[in-house]
Amino acid sequence: MASDVPMTPELEQIDGEIQDIFRALQNGFQKMDKIKDSNRQAKQLEDLTGKMKECKRLIKEFDRILKDEESKNPPEVNKQLNDRKQYMIKELNSYVTLRKTYQSSLGNNKRVELFDMGATSSEPAADDNIQMASAMTNQQLIDSGRNQMDQTDEAIARSKMVAVVAQTVEVGSQTATTLTQQTEQMKRIGNELDSVHFSLKKASQLVKEIGRQVATD
Template sequence: MASDVPMSPELEQIDGEVQDIFRALQNGFQKMDKIKDSNRQAKQLEDLTAKMKECKRLIKEFDRILKDEESNNPPEVHKQLNDRKQYMIKELNSYVTLRKTYQSSLVNNKNVVLVDMGAGSSEPTAEDNIQMASDMTNQQLMDAGREQMTQTDQAIDRSKMVVAQTIEVGTQTASALNQQTEQMKRIGNELDTVHFSLKKASQLVKEIGRQVATDKCIMALLFLIVCGVIAIIVVKIVNPHNKNIRDIPGLAPPAQNFQISNRRLLSVEIFRGMES
């Protein structure tokens, strides 16, 4: 079905990729009838299934872009694009039905069973895991089933161990986080205490500084007074007849008192002479 519907570049690109996948699917299913080996048929069917998954993804992307561009396209163009999408879905469904037919034919006619042959090999391939049921006895089938169940149980046990270890690690991590949270709280309280102590110490230093400054002023004043007294005493000793110094209160007696004292001393001497 050739597309003559006007499309945006993105839709046109997706439409071209889908058509390429349809041609690849048509050629692939035509080759299925020519392949006689069951293993190769299974491999071919897997490749075709992967192409159909990619085609389904592209159709979904086509539908998403179509909805985004719905407001920009005229109604008739939108209808044509929607019909184009429906055509691609119908075409893909036909190949899906064809795949189911070949898969059913492959399983029923060849009686193929998938057996895990991975014991002793690191990464077994798909061809190594396919064995004809006609070549296996009932006991071998039962043993293979038991082995598969044993491996499944071991995988479940390992998963449980991983979950238990994960829970234990999570518990330890939560406990460590709680301890770190408490430690951070204690550190915060200690920092607050240190900040308060520093503030109080700063205030105390300021008060001490003011007291020291006051003491220095008082000591300087006392020093000046002492120096003044010493200077006056020195001057008095050097020049005792200095009237200016004599007139200083406390350093020399008044002149009147000095004369009275002299008179008293003279009277005492006279009185002593008369008695003798």
């Protein structure tokens, strides 16, 4: 957002540095969806968080100088400068909200350091209430939604894989138990057949012996 608000050289310099950070944040979050490795995503998010903290510091400095010069400026100029500050706050809060979305998807539960300047007051506020997602741009909302859907799809796929593996292990265990029981049953049948064969052999010998005795008599 280009500014045609009348500023002192000091305010212009701070404003320019803040706009540079906003461009860096925009490019940085656009790269997040292209990074597939979670460790690299976490590192990228850490770098972006550092930029947001620096931006927060600069906006506070902008606000401090604005108050120092307030008595020297006409009311309309003060209003324009305050509107400029509120634009910066809203823009930064949109990136804070976007950061929370990516942080949640990475399973990082660290508390987000929220920007502590009110939306309508010229004084910095201590209220750290979470800013609404309405502060995000449409493209940021779309990108954030797509990222969350991708994360959900991956989680579902992992859950299905775990379920299949567990089911396979259970079937394998049941099959092994059944095979063990069948093996023991086969051994018992084999033993019984051996016993029958031995009995038949003894009976055959007895029959032959009786036959010889009859022939002799």
